[in-house]
Amino acid sequence: MSELSDLLDDSSVVVCCGSGGVGKTTAAAVLGLEAAQRGRRAVVVTIDPARRLADALGLPDGLAAEPQRIDLGPRVDGELWAMMLDTRATFDGLVRRYGENEAQVDRILGNPFYRNVAGALSGTQEYMAAETLHSLHGDDRFDLVVVDTPPSRNALDFLEAPGVLSRFLDHRVFKLVMLPTRTGLRVFGAASQPILKAIGRVVGSDVLADAVAFFQAFAGMETGFRERADEVVALIRAPGTAFVVVASPQHDTITEAVWFGNQLVEQGVGVSAAIVNRMHPAFGAASAAAAHAAAEQADDDVVARLWTNVAELRTIRERELEVVAPLTAIAGEGRTVTLPLLDRDVHDLEGLMTIAGHLFDRSPASG
Amino acid sequence: MPPESDIPLRSLAASRVVVVAGKGGVGKTTVTAVIACAAARDGRRVLVVELDGKQTLDDLLPGVEVIHISAPDALDEYLRDHGFARVAKRLNKTGVIDVVGTAAPGIDDIVVLGKIKQLEQTDDYDLIVVDGPAAGHAITFLTAAAGLSDAVRGGPVRSQADAVLELLHDPARCQVVLVTLPETTPVNEVVETAFALEDVVGVQLGPVVVNAVDDGVELPAEAAVSSLAESVGADVVAAAEFRRSRRAMEREELARLTEELPLTQIHLPARPVAGLSAVDIEWLADRLAARPVVPSE
Numbered sequence: 001m002s003e004l005s006d007l008l009d010d011s012s013v014v015v016c017c018g019s020g021g022v023g024k025t026t027a028a029a030v031l032g033l034e035a036a037q038r039g040r041r042a043v044v045v046t047i048d049p050a051r052r053l054a055d056a057l058g059l060p061d062g063l064a065a066e067p068q069r070i071d072l073g074p075r076v077d078g079e080l081w082a083m084m085l086d087t088r089a090t091f092d093g094l095v096r097r098y099g100e101n102e103a104q105v106d107r108i109l110g111n112p113f114y115r116n117v118a119g120a121l122s123g124t125q126e127y128m129a130a131e132t133l134h135s136l137h138g139d140d141r142f143d144l145v146v147v148d149t150p151p152s153r154n155a156l157d158f159l160e161a162p163g164v165l166s167r168f169l170d171h172r173v174f175k176l177v178m179l180p181t182r183t184g185l186r187v188f189g190a191a192s193q194p195i196l197k198a199i200g201r202v203v204g205s206d207v208l209a210d211a212v213a214f215f216q217a218f219a220g221m222e223t224g225f226r227e228r229a230d231e232v233v234a235l236i237r238a239p240g241t242a243f244v245v246v247a248s249p250q251h252d253t254i255t256e257a258v259w260f261g262n263q264l265v266e267q268g269v270g271v272s273a274a275i276v277n278r279m280h281p282a283f284g285a286a287s288a289a290a291a292h293a294a295a296e297q298a299d300d301d302v303v304a305r306l307w308t309n310v311a312e313l314r315t316i317r318e319r320e321l322e323v324v325a326p327l328t329a330i331a332g333e334g335r336t337v338t339l340p341l342l343d344r345d346v347h348d349l350e351g352l353m354t355i356a357g358h359l360f361d362r363s364p365a366s367g
Numbered sequence: 368m369p370p371e372s373d374i375p376l377r378s379l380a381a382s383r384v385v386v387v388a389g390k391g392g393v394g395k396t397t398v399t400a401v402i403a404c405a406a407a408r409d410g411r412r413v414l415v416v417e418l419d420g421k422q423t424l425d426d427l428l429p430g431v432e433v434i435h436i437s438a439p440d441a442l443d444e445y446l447r448d449h450g451f452a453r454v455a456k457r458l459n460k461t462g463v464i465d466v467v468g469t470a471a472p473g474i475d476d477i478v479v480l481g482k483i484k485q486l487e488q489t490d491d492y493d494l495i496v497v498d499g500p501a502a503g504h505a506i507t508f509l510t511a512a513a514g515l516s517d518a519v520r521g522g523p524v525r526s527q528a529d530a531v532l533e534l535l536h537d538p539a540r541c542q543v544v545l546v547t548l549p550e551t552t553p554v555n556e557v558v559e560t561a562f563a564l565e566d567v568v569g570v571q572l573g574p575v576v577v578n579a580v581d582d583g584v585e586l587p588a589e590a591a592v593s594s595l596a597e598s599v600g601a602d603v604v605a606a607a608e609f610r611r612s613r614r615a616m617e618r619e620e621l622a623r624l625t626e627e628l629p630l631t632q633i634h635l636p637a638r639p640v641a642g643l644s645a646v647d648i649e650w651l652a653d654r655l656a657a658r659p660v661v662p663s664e
Contacts, residue, residue, distance in 0.1 A: 021392025021553075052552065113470060121469045151391060168469075198454040202446065203471045204519040211470045251643065252423065253392060281609065284602030302587040303599055310606045312583045343612040345551050 003335050004273050005360060008035045011242040011272075013137060013145045013235065017158060018246040019256045020151030023277040023339075025053055026346060026355065027246045028148040029082070033349075034356045035144050036078035042144040043067050043081040043136055047129060056346050057082055065089055067136070072349070081142065090128040091118040098224035104217060113207075113214040121168070125150045126161035127229075134232045159236060159267055162229035169222050242272035247327060249279050249320035249338075254327050261330040274331035275359070276324050279338040280317040288314040375633050375655050376405045378574050382542040384487050384534065385573065386497045388505035388564075389546035390556050394578035394635075396423050397643055397651065398546045399498040401635070403431045404652040411493040416483060418500050427645045432492075438475030441482040449523050471519055473511030476500075480512065480531040487540065505560060509535065509543070509568045538571035546576045547624070549617040558627045574631040577621065581614055582636045 007014070008031060016028045025048040032044035046053065046063065054062045057070050063084035070080040092109060099105035108114050118124060129149055136145045149158050200208040235241065243264055247257035254276075261271045286294070288311050295307035328336040339358055346352060356362075379385065379402050387399045399415060407413045407430045415424055415433045424433050446455035468474055487495055500508045512531040519525045534541050543564060547557035557575060564570055586592075586607055596604045624632065636654050638647055 019391050021390050051555075116469050116472050119472075198451070198457070199467060202451060202454060202522055203467055203474065203524050204522050207470045207519060248392060250392065252396070283606040283609070284600065286602075302591050303595065305584055305587050306592065306595070306599055306603050306607055308584040309586060309610055310603055313606055313610065341613075343609050344616065 004337055005034075005038070007242050007244075007272055008038060008040070008144070010240070012143065012240040013133060013147070013238075014242045014244055014272075015133075015147050015149060015158070015236070016244050016246050017149045017260060018151075019253050019260075022246050022248040022253050024048075024151070024246045025148050026352075027244070027275050027277065027339075028146050029053060029057065030352055030355045030359060031244070032080050032082070032144075032146045033072075033352050034360060035146070036072060036080040037076055037356070039077040040144045041079040041081075041142050042146060043083065043139075043142045044146045044148070045083055045085055045129065045132055045136065046148040047085045047125065047150050048148065052345070052347065056348055056352055058349060067141070070349075085125070085129055085132055087125050087128045088118050090131055091124065094131065094225065094228070095221070098221045098228070100220050104220070107217040108214065108221075111210060111214045111217060113210040114217075117165075117168075117214070121164065123157060123161050123164035126158045127164050130158065130162050130232045130236060131228075134228075134235050137235060156263055156267070159233075159264075159269065162232040162236075166222075166226050166229055169218070169225075237269060241269075243269055245271050245274045245327070245331065246277060247274065247324075248277050249324050251323050254323050258326045258330055261327065265330070271331045272335065274327050274336045276327065276336065276338045278341045279320055279324075280313055281340045282317060283310055283313060286310060286314065288318055375574075376402075376409060378631060379544055379576070379633065379655075380406050380411070380494050380496075381573060382538060382540055382571065383493070384483060384495045384497065384541040386499050386505075386509070386541065386543045387546060388499035388509075388543055388560065390553060393546045393548050393553055395546050396498050397648075398544065398576050398578060398635070399496050400424055400428060400643065400648045401651045401655055402544070403428055403494075403496045404648050405655050406494045406496075407431050408652065412491065414486065414492040414495045416486075416495060416497045418479065418498065423643070424498070427643065427648055429645070436479050436482050438479055441478040442475065445478050445481060445523075445527065451523070471515060471524065473507070473515045474524060476508045476511035477515055477524065477528050477531055480508075480534070481527045484530055484534045487534065505543075506563050506567070509564060509570060513568060535568055535570045542571040542573040544573040544576060545630075546578055549577055549580055549620045549624075551620060554620045554624050554627075558624070561628055561630065572630055574633045575624070575628065577624070577632055577634045579637040580621075580634040581610075581617060582634075583610075586611055586614075 014028075014031055016024050016031070018024050025046050028044050028046060032042040035042040051062065054060075057063075057080075059068060059070070059082070063082055065084060065086035067081040067083040070082055072078075072080055095108050095114075096105055099108065126149065129147060133145055133147045136142055196208060196212070245257050245261050245264075247253045257274070261274070264271050291307050291311035291314050295304045295311060298304035298307060324336075324338070337359055339355060342351075342354075344351075346355065385402060387395050387402070389395045389398075403413045403415045403424075407428070413431045415428060415431055417424060417433065417435050418437075443455050446452065483495065483497060486492065499505050512528045512535060515524065515528040519528070545557050545561055547553040561572055561575070565572060589608075589611065592604055592607050621632070621634075633655070635651055638650070
């Protein structure tokens with residue numbers, strides 16, 4: 001499809017989004033591969049540690065937290081690199097970058113509450129995916145970054161993710177905690193605030209003491225963090241950034257994809273393309289009803305069963321086309337591509353190239 | 368002796384609380400609905416619990432009560448019930464819940480599971496089917512209680528976590544039904560999840576439901592088909608070959624699942640539709656009753 005090719009030629013960032021289990025990671029890898037075949041130097045960031053993708057890319061030791069170059073053979077002009085998102089290491093890197101001194105960095109990295117912020121605060125994974133995207137975007141080795149987002153029902157999770165820490169730091173609790181520090185009180189002074197005492201009774205006071213220590217250790221670093229987050233948000237919303245919604249032809253994933261798409265449109269970002277994965281192939285022009293009729297008219301049992309098979313597959317396909325229609329309406333007819341359900345698993349580079357062939361219309365069997 | 372057809376339902380609904388878990392897209396909600404529908408037809412008082420703000424089953428299950436539990440609401444209710452009404456008010460007003468959730472990750476999962484435990488103890492229901500959290504949070508959702516017990520050493524949240532652990536560890540009260548598809552990645556994931564749940568949570572695992580198993584038309588033998596390309600057309604022959612290799616893949620994955628995971632399997636047939644309607648649920652519940660159970664080794 002030429003519009004999807006244009007997108008790969010013109011963008012500097014492609015964000016693949018959608019709910020889990022729809023083949024988002026594979027789609028991201030295929031887009032990166034196609035871009036490389038079109039001469040670009042592409043890096044694919046995935047959050048999915050699936051072994052199969054690493055195998056398909058020919059990386060026997062799995063994906064690493066640093067970009068690794070994939071061997072595409074001598075006939076490909078561009079480059080394909082792949083890496084896996086490491087949320088914790090990325091967050092640690094930011095702390096090191098913005099810490100005023102080593103002591104502050106150590107205090108934060110060693111704090112149990114920080115470990116929860118870096119690992120369990122909702123939105124952190126999205127935030128670090130966006131952060132990684134930003135640093136790869138600034139890396140001279142690459143001219144296209146393809147990022148596979150964490151599975152999410154909410155497009156805003158990713159768009160707003162870089163703000164997650166700022167929002168956290170703007171929190172009333174943070175202000176409550178920081179107030180006594182500024183007036184010279186010590187940590188236990190903060191924890192004796194009535195609201196904090198009450199919370200401490202609910203969740204346990206040592207947990208809260210860690211939180212207070214974290215907020216106090218973080219003082220002075222917020223400005224750096226905030227400025228960086230603003231840059232990341234600006235990049236996500238830049239004209240060179242394309243959003244591709246990936247879905248499979250089931251009612252619930254399409255409903256989520258449509259909702260996702262609508263949010264992107266409302267946010268002024270828009271949907272650059274939609275990929276519907278795993279559609280049943282057409283197998284000729286006969287409708288399900290026609291195939292059923294052919295089965296009934298057949299006087300040979302073998303022929304009857306062959307047509308029944310076509311009718312069954314065709315029924316599924318017709319239903320899938322119906323289900324996909326609302327997504328096509330959002331993304332636009334020319335910008336919605338379907339990928340056929342394959343009769344074998346993708347387990348090597350050739351398999352990925354076959355999918356790329358379907359996606360970019362180089363194969364007569366494209367569904 | 369119960370009739371043979373009763374067995375799948377009995378093994379799926381062997382405990383009072385059944386948590387249906389699986390990665391996104393494998394048909395968790397469908398399986399939740401089918402278990403609930405089959406149990407209701409069997410005369411049981413059934414409650415379905417939906418999480419994550421999903422409201423997909425509201426009008427699809429006649430005779431079954433469907434409720435939605437969200438973490439903030441459950442926390443609020445819990446605090447009010449335990450003499451922390453003032454704290455609850457302030458937590459909500461200031462949005463401090465984010466900070467609390469970060470200070471003690473899993474707290475939101477605990478209060479949700481705690482609410483389910485409370486419903487289990489009312490004796491209003493014979494069976495509570497929980498449509499597990501989306502996006503593969505089953506492990507964190509169910510391990511929250513164990514993790515929090517370690518991190519939080521006192522207070523009401525701690526006692527809530529302990530009560531939840533008691534529920535999870537009692538096979539008569541709670542079991543997890545894992546859902547997967549007969550495909551490579553879902554099979555890998557369900558095997559990993561099963562072992563993680565057993566090791567970390569110590570929760571009883573019920574049968575594995577394999578959703579969308581192809582049980583359509585029986586294909587004629589390959590040799591009988593290849594000579595027909597000219598008379599019936601290449602597309603018709605290609606369709607048969609496509610289906611044949613999809614089925615071979617399915618069989619391979621099912622065999623691997625049997626080999627790698629020593630749990631009973633129940634196979635649900637693929638439906639020719641992509642959505643979920645009341646009719647589909649009934650159709651599947653009929654099939655469920657008629658399904659043979661593939662016993663574990």
